[in-house]
Amino acid sequence: MKPCKILRLYKLSHHRFLPFEFSRRHFSSLSHVPNQPSLPPPPPPSITPELINFSVKTAHWHFIKHISPNLTPALISSTLIHFRHSPDLVISFIQNIDRNSLTTECYCLAIAIASRQPSPKHALQLLKELINSCVSTHRGIFYGLVGARDALSISSWIVLDLLIREFCELKRGDEVMECFGLMKSMGVLPKIETCNCMLSMFVRLNMIDKAWDLYDEMFRLGISSNIFTFNMMINLMRKEGKLKKAEEFVGCMESLGFNPTVVTYNTIIYGYCVSGDSEGANRILETMRAKDIDPESYTYGVLINCMCQDGKIEEAATLLRKMEECGLVPTAVIYNNMIDGCCKNGDLEKAFDYRHQMEKKGIMPTVSTYNMLIHMLTLKGKISKADDMIKDMEAKKIFPDEITYNILINGYRNAGNAEKDFRLYDEMLSKGIEPTYVTYTSLINVLANGKRMKEADDLLAKVLEKGIRPDLVMFNALIGGHCADANIERALSLLNEMERMRITPDEVTYNSMMQGYCRAGKIEDAHRLLEGMSCRGIRPDYISFNSLICGYSKRGDMVDALSVRDEMLSLGMSLTRVAYNALIEGSCKHEGGCHAEGLLKEMVSKGINPDDSTYISLIKGVMNTG
Structure with missing residues (x-):
């Protein structure tokens, strides 16, 4: 059938390109003559490559969707090959086809064509679909892509690079290395960008040995590293804690003609900060400056956090001033680190001063900012001021989270205000904030301290119903409460429950049990517990012996x-x-x-x-x- 005849039939049988059956019914109802037998409807045109190619070329995607269930893999493949020089049309064609009609061969053809676009986005998306569909093994996909490349006469091997990149994205290290091996066996080497993706995946997954093996193999194969490769290897050394080696590696970079970047030095500075070596971090900062590499906000943020963790608030404040002198604007995170450092040093006034500085510079405090200040206020017994902070938060449209409520509940527990604790608990529920095990532990402590052990047990049952796993602290609170209430049998059942859940008792657990036994006059049972502590490798303390x-x-x-x-x-x-x-x-x-x-x-x-x-x-x- 000639294309022009197909086109006339296609237009005749489609009013605004509606499906065949709907168009025939609509036409028949208009042309029906009473008392005259109706003619049988003409058969729909057969689905031919010419009809599909015409529909794709004219972007009649609703028609493609309509006939999609009837498309065979052979028809799909021939269409893809026909439009191999039009990746945009191929992508639209595939997007309008029922995925059940696509075989591995169809997918591989489409991926190979899509890989010719400037952006790899569509090719990677199709690769992800194919991999997740499980219709083929990774080897099947690899050789399918090789076959598609040959069928389309594509000279580039980029499609195999994209396969490795997608496996990296899916964190499938074994498949990554096998595809790399298959490429090598064909005499094809991945691009350095692909190798960097592989290295990045291994570094993120802490697969240190595999990262070094890959780097050694890259060197052996003559795949030239770039600055991103060097930075990743420095990050790998940072993760290993080999910071001196990382510094030496910077020298190797420079000897090969690569200048370290701010990212290079940030990585090493972060490593020194994590290891608690603020002097080492400062030394790298000075090296940066000597090489005319300006620190950025991240650099200062890491150093300020390190100083605050070490309690060196004045040094952190000096860095903050230097940062601002360089025209860099501190973030809320940096101010939060300063506030946290002041709180840990017990300097509440200075902590509030930094909160004021934030707001003065137009930097909105976060819920973390308030949580730190509220926690400090509760520790100092200033509960009413902590309540005022909550009002201040809500006025600024900063809403308390579960951490805020946990801090308040714990503060009121220490203040002995059980009624307020349960009001806060009810408030959490009314606002849709899910209590955590910390919340329940504090409330159980409140009930245990008030000898309300029936309510404490009921609350434990609710915790278990919610699927929250009680921890050691929660069990200790319950066991201590029941022992103080002279209910040693219930305390024993809780101890057995702990062991069933594989929660190891500690000296607090045993001390509570020993005190309970002693109160009940069962001194020999208490002494056996002391011996049991030693057998479990738990060292008794003075409370154990005092009991x-x-x-x-x-x-x-x-x-x-x-x-x-x-x-x-x-x-x-x-x-x-x-x-x-x-x-x-x-x-x-x-x-x-x-x-x-x-x-x-x-x-x-x-x-x-x-x-x-x-x-x-x-x-x-x-x-x-x-």
Whole structure:
């Protein structure tokens, strides 16, 4: 059938290019004559390469979509080859085809044609689709692209570079290296930009050995590095902590004719800052200046953060001034670092001063800015001022987050205001802010401190229902509360639950359990826990021993109490006033005070002054003896 005849038939059977069936029905209803039999509709034109090519050339994409389910891979491939010099049309054609109609061969032809565009965006997108469709292995795709390149008579191998780049984007290192190997076996080398993508992926994934292997292979194959390659290798050395080696590598760059950039030095400065070596970071800064490389905002930001972490606020302030003198505008992050440093140094006034400087320069404080200041206020017990900060935030349309609420809840918990804590919790929920395990841990602590253990257990159940995994701190709060409430059975069940969830108890857990046992008069059980701590590699502290000394002394088992005292001293631990008072009281009450005088002298010799409890026990002992 000739193209002109196809075109006439195509126009006749499509009113505004509607689908065949709709057009025939519409035409038949208008031309129907009553009492006269209707003629059978003409068959639709067959889908030929000529019809498809005409539709693509004239951009009749709705027609292509309509016939897409009926397109065979052979028809699609012939169309792609026909338009191999028109990548834009090929891309539009593929975008309007049902993906189920595309085979690996069709995809590879389309990718090879799309790779001839100035931008690789469409080729990479098609590669991602093909890889994720799992219709072919990575080797199948590789050889499919080789075949497509040959079929289209394309001289460039860029399509294989793009395949490696897409595997890099998908973080599939094994496929990357295998495709690299296949290219080498064909005598084709990837471009340096592709090699840089590979190196970048390995560096990001902390695959240090593979990055070095690739770099060595690049050198062996004679693939010339560029400044981006050198910068990535310096970043790799920074990750390894080999900062001196990184500095030497800069010298190698320069000997090869590559001048280090601000990024080169920023990487090394960041490495020194992360390792806590502010002197090393400052030395690199001076090297930059000596080579007329101007530091940028990032450079100063990293250094300022390093100084603040080291508590060197004055040095950080000097850098901030130098930064502004160079015409660089500090960011909110830099000011937040200054505020954080001042807060850690306990200088709340200076922290607020930096917040004021931010606003004066038109730099809007962030929620992190407020969180740091609110946290500092709660630590200093200035809860009402922390509330004022919340109002100030909301006035500036800066909304509190879960960290803000956690800080406030913890602050009010320390202040003993349980009612306010739960109001804040309800406020979080009403604003759609999801509480975190930190929130629930603070609330459980509030309930445990108030001996509201039924509510604490109910809250734990809610935490588990939400799929939040309780941590050690949360369990310790619950176990401590139940032990203080003399409910040792519930504390034991929680300890078993911890072990079921593979949360290792610590000395706080054991101390709470020991105190619970001692309160219940089960001193031997408490002593077994002390032995259990040692078996688990947890070193008992003075609280552990004090619990036993107090328990044995109260019960009158002075031999055992003094034995625990001796064990404590043999470990190089000093007794506290509480332990001495318990021993003196026990001796006076149960053995006529025979050890009381010696314990008092020992206590004073260690610089522990007796208090009222000590003298009351001694007086009672004398009276009982008399």
